[in-house]
Amino acid sequence: MRAWQVGAQGEPGAVMTLTDLPEVTPGDGQLAVRVRACSLGFPDVLMCRGEYQVKPDLPFVPGTEICADVIATGPGVVKFAVGDRILGSPLGAVGGLAELAIVNEYQARTAPEGLDDAEAASLLSAFQTGWIGLHRRCALRSGEYLLVHAAAGGVGNAAVQLGIAAGATVIGVTRGQKKAALVRGLGAHLVIDRTKDSVIDEVKRFTGGHGADVVYDPVGGDSYAESTKCIAFEGRILLVGFAGGEIQSQRLNHPLIKNYSILGLHAGLYTDRNRAVTATAYADLVRLVGEGKIRPLVGRRVDFSDAAEATQELADGKTTGRSVVMFS
Template sequence: MKALRCHQTGEPGEVLSVEEIPDPTVADGQLLVSVLAAPLSFPDLLLCRGQYQFAPPLPMTLGVELCGTVLAVGAGVNRFAVGDRVIGNPAPPDGAFAELAILEDSAAYPAPKALDDAQASALGIAYQTGWFALHRRARLQPGETLLVHAAAGGVGSAAVQLGKAAGATVIGVVGGADKARHCAELGADLVIDRRDADFVKAVKDFTDGRGADVIFDPVGGDAYAGSTKCVAFEGRILVVGFAGGTIPKPGLNHALIKNYSILGLHWGLYLRHDPGAVVECHRHLTTLADAGAITPLVTERLSLADTADGLRRLGDGHTSGRVVCEPTAGSTP
């Protein structure tokens, strides 16, 4: 099979190449799937650069989530059968940017019928992250105001849609006109281009000085610093990631004086501590997808050969929504 391989860590364009490698074989408790689509994500970029929280052995195939068709099942698998369409998370170093991949039975879920392959592949980590952040951690309520940073990105676009589905008023902060257009299409009630406007002032003006009840921050740095200036009384700031490259050092005295909460969200920990909640979350997301309330924003579909450049552009902040690798398809705009 063909796979996008990494023999040493570094920048995607320098260390990734498409290679022919042996087909994987299914073991007990596993699924062998034909990869229909695999979204590009920041974990892929960090794995490629050797900056992730753990270092898989090299060489490795990147791609932390996928949508695929089951080709074979190992002994003990009774949740899926050959021909089923599934989404899931292959375990590094054997990832999803390949024609075939292995999933543990426990890491696979039925693909929602309402979504095409690329959309379904993007429903996993980003929407699970958004759902757990907004509902389990921040307890977002109907009628509250939600501020989403990087609102046209993979995780941010999921948070915008989930916030609207929850009955919140959603403010999206983006960088650039194209991203502002995508954010508006996602349903945000107010879109702020941080390149043209001070988002702190814009949020205060929009909320009559009250501020945002919940702030979803996958960026860190200046985004977090500004969030502390426009969070509402008893508001909640969700720390989801640091795509901006700077990890904030919050002033806890400021949180005390303004009476807001700082909440961390690491979705992967639910897989270890409460896997049943992940299954239940997938049911909720499938229901929302079937109702048309959420649809992952897929802006590009790339071949394996184009995926390294896609990861480079993702790291440079030059993508919107989800860029998806389709291992057996050509590159299309």
């Protein structure tokens, strides 16, 4: 089978090579699947660079989020059958940028009928992360101010949509007119183009000095520093990732004096430690899709042969929404 493999660590465009690998066979409780679409995420970039918290052994196939058809089931599988269209995260050294992959049955989800393959492949990670972050970790309430950094990105746009669905007043931060227009199109109540305006000043102005009740931060670095200067009393700053490349440090007297909380989120841990949360999150996401309140934003659909180029564009910050590799 064809697959994009990483044999050394570095920038995706330099280290991803197209190769042929043996076909996969499902074990106990596993599904063998034929990939329809693989949604690219920043963890794929970080794994290529060797900078992600999960460091697969070399060589490996990137791709953490797929929409696929079940082609074989291992012993003990009861929920899925051959022909089912599922979402999931591939296991082991063979990720989603391969024609075939293996997914644990307990991690698979039935793909929503209302989404095409590219949209479905973009639902599970970004929107489940957003749901767990906003509802489980931050207890976002209707009427609160939600500040979302990198709001035009794959993770950020999901948080914008989920915040609006929850009744929050959403402030999206992005870079450049094109991305700002996209975030406005999602329904954000205020969009801040950081190339033109001060995030701190605009948040304070828009909220009448109240500040952001919840900050959703997948960037880190300067974005985090800005958040600490416009966070509300009893506000919550949620750390989702460090796409900006800088992992910040902070003197903890500041959250003490200003009375705000700093929360971390590694959504993948819930898959093993509290599956009830992920099941509840997914059920609610399917409901919101059905009600037309959320929809994965696919910025670009690319052919399988262009996967390395598309992953490098993500690394370079040139994408909006999700870039999705299509297999047919």
